[in-house]
Structure formats: C-alpha cells, structure tokens
Amino acid sequence: MAKTLITNGTFVTMDDELPIVVNGSMMMDNDVITYIGVNKAELRDLADIIIDGTGRCYLPGIVNTHGHAAMSLLRGYADDLNLQVWLEQKMWPMEGKFTKEDVRAGTMLSIAEMIRSGTTSFVDMYDKMDEVGAAVEETGMRACLTRGIIGYPVELQQAKLKEATDFARNWHRTAGGRITTMMSPHAPYTCPPDFIEKVVDAATQLNLPIHTHMSETQKEVDLNVQSYGVRPVEHLLKLGVFSRPCLLAHAVHLTDEEIAILASQHVHVSHNPVSNLKLASGVARLVKLRQAGVLVSLGTDSSASNNNLDMFEEIRLTALIHKGVSGDPTAIPALDALKMGTIDGARSIWLDHVGMLRAGYKADFIAVDMDQPHFVPRTDMVSHLVYSASGSDVTDVCIDGQWVMRKKELLTLDLERVMFDAERSFQGLLER
C-alpha cells in the first residue's frame, strides 16, 4: 500500500496524549501510522495514495476479547434457555458433529460479520483451531487464538493437551504477527484441578497467557465451593493460573475479596454483557472491577448466545446497563465504554501498538459514515459512536495496513460464498 494519506477526516484517536477528536489528516506507511494531526500541504507530496476522508469518522479497530467464531453456525438454533440446559442439551450435541469444514464455514461467517461491523481483532477459543488460524491468515484479520480444552473424559486429556500445545506453538506470531496464541482450560467446572495445573505448566513452558471462562453463573460458583471448598478465584489462584498473564471471560459473580485478588494478580477480564443478559447469568460488577484497577475489555461470546457480533452493541450496552444497575448515570461514561472496546481490548490481549490512532501504532482502524441523520448535529463524536452508532455504519476497515473492506465491499473474502457455505454446513449438521 506504501504511503497513504487520509485528509479532511475526523479522527477519534483514543489517545490520552492527543485530543480525543482530531480534525485533519492521518498518514500511514504500509502497516504503521506515521502522522496524525492537522491537514498539512507537504504531506500530500509524500503520499503515494490520497484518500478524501470528508464525512468519515475514523477510529481504532474494535477488539472483541471473547468468542467462539465457529458457533455462528448455531445462531438462532436454541434461544431462551438457561446456560447448563442450553450448553449440555443443545450446543454440545450439535458441536460434537462439527467437521473441519463446519468450523471453517462458521469462522468465515463470523469473520465476515466482524469486519463488516468494525472489529479488527478478536479472541477465539474453540476446537479444530488450524481451520481458524487459516481463516484469519487469509482474510487479513488480527486474532488471539486458543484451543479450548475440556478435561473430561480423563482418558482424552493427554491428547487434547498436546493438540492445544501444538496449535499454540505452531501459530504464535504467524500471519505476519497478526496471530498470537494462548492456552485455555475451558472452565473450572469442566476441568479437574490437576489438569488445570498441567495446562498452566504448558503455558509456562511456551511463555503464553491463559484464557478461561470463570464465574459466569451463580450455580457454577456454588458447584466450585461444593467440590473444592473455595470460590473460583481462590481455586484458580491456588492452581497457579494467575502466575501467567491471564484473561478471564465473564467473571460475573465476584465478591469484594475476589475483585481484590484479580487486581493484585493483574488479571484481565472480558466483560460480555449481551451474552450474560441473554443467558440470565447476571450483570458483572464492572464499576467495582474498574475501581479496583482491573483491566476490563469487551466481548460478544458466541453468536449462539448473543446473537450477533456487533461490538457497537456491547459498547453501548456497557455504557447503559451499569448506569441502570447502579442508579448512577456517571457510572460508565461514553469514553470509558469506547476505550474498553478499543485500547483496553488491545491491552487485554497483550497487543503491542494496537488500539489507538497514534504515530508508531499499527494501521488497524475503521471508518464510519457520519453523513447520516443519527449523527446530526455534530455535537460529540464519542457520544455518537457509543450511543447512536451501530456496526452497519462502518464503511471501511484497515488491518495491519491492508484494506479488508472499502466502501462496504469485503476485499479478502467472497461474502456470497461464505453465507452459502454456512447455510449448507448448518443443514448438514441437522441431517447427520
């Protein structure tokens, strides 16, 4: 792409050291942002390509820190059930039938949806992860991938751990650095303690972080206390999980003591408000977590419990729901919600130089069409992005300096084909 200059744009930088909103230009040299600031005539002479950004608002690409992309194949298949019934009676029997082709079809469907709604980086925990790695590589996405392992039946533990370890080793820092990996015991209630310790050992040897589900439901917390005599945070602390850099999904049911432990251990939390509401799991204690200094980012979880991957919805709901629950309209201001979806998301998954529009940072950004009634008047673009926007307002997406969507056209995948393959996969799952 060489040197590209975007002029006359509105840039929401998410950079505390710059104004949050800059009207002017952004220059990038291949995959790196080299300038952001006022329009300057001399920049035009340096640029190979000049894009007129009039009417567009540019912001860092959104980071989705928890999900299971292939499960988009089960969108709408089972709704309005509680987590255990939904998981054990509906999801697992269908997922047990997933072939490599199904994982690819579901993942490609999710990637298409994510790009179209402005997500540039995502976390994926699933099975048959080589398919996911290949899909990320060819579509130009950025992702932090992990083979989620369930510790039962015990006879399969060894083979699954090897598969997860091989995947993590083989794919870490591949696709030009766009793919990183982690190790994932699925959850404290799906893995015996000695197995979780083995996963921690493997993560230590590979020098990789750990990602797991924790305290999503009250029932799961009660079960942990019944089985092991302690709540999940203390349980995972004892098993050494927090000795690694760690990202927890959900963390809905926490005591003050547990929040203090997470803060002192520098554990990151992926908050998944839509999924937690849909499965009636509860509302996480986000304000307390943030006050304690825990780094919190946002995730959709899978499209089977959401039922879309539009991160604008998670950002908006995060700003709204914690006001309602706390009775305090200042609880999560718009800028904080947008940070959780961008820069804090990137930091949560240890991405260097991603998540802000700043010189020296990666050219991972999106453009939103501001020439629409719901963005008028131009009072405050941060407010508009959080309270008025949706993923369908995104027109352009650039990841690592490569355009993957221009003027709403996907450039790295064939959308019609992706939708056809996903529908065909779903029909196949019903028939098998």
Ligand SMILES: [Zn+2]
């Ligand atoms: Zn999940």
